[in-house]
Amino acid sequence: MLFITLQAASEGARLADALGLDPVVFHDLATVSSGDSWPLRTWYPVPGVVETSPANRNFEATFTTRLAEKDLSYALAAGEEAGLDLAVGRLAMERFARLIDDGYGDRDCSLVVRYVGRDGSTPGFDPGA
Incomplete structure (x- = not known):
């Protein structure tokens, strides 16, 4: 359940950013709504x-x-x-397997946010660092 809610928090964060919402304001609202979760907080x-x-430390x-x-x-x-049929669990597994295949198996699992953006860019992540 953790990894499914982590994926949801990642999608919500990137959607808020794409819509131009302040990330702190969005986070503060989300944590007091029905979207609240441990990975969000x-x-x-x-x-x-x-x-x-982990986004504060290059994941x-x-x-x-x-x-x-x-x-x-x-x-x-x-x-x-x-x-x-754990369909959403399989989707989460696909994302984590992709991170491993891309060479990020030792990075934090919250780097799954990388695949929300279609271009792979991730605020807070420098793959060369």
């Missing part, structure tokens, strides 16, 4: 909004993408065993 993927966000890992992918694989296997 803790890993908000925009630099300068949440002190604990250095607090929880790696490889660990996220491992945890998601267990959840998806359990869902398969239970005869469930």
Whole structure:
């Protein structure tokens, strides 16, 4: 559930930015609405909004993408065993697998925000640093 809500927070943050909304104001509103979540409050993927966000540190890992992918694989296997269709979990898995394939497995899992923008640009992330 964490990685699904992280994806939702990433999409909301990038949408707010694309619409020209102030990231701090959007974050403050979202955290007191039905969109609130732990990743929104803790890993908000925009630099300068949440002190604990890896976006403030070039997405250095607090929880790696490889660990996220491992945890998601267990959840998806359990869902398969239970005869469930965890469609949103599979979408999250695709995003984390893509991060790993692109060489970012040791970066923070909140770098999943990278794939919300079609051009791959990510505020707070310098792949060469």
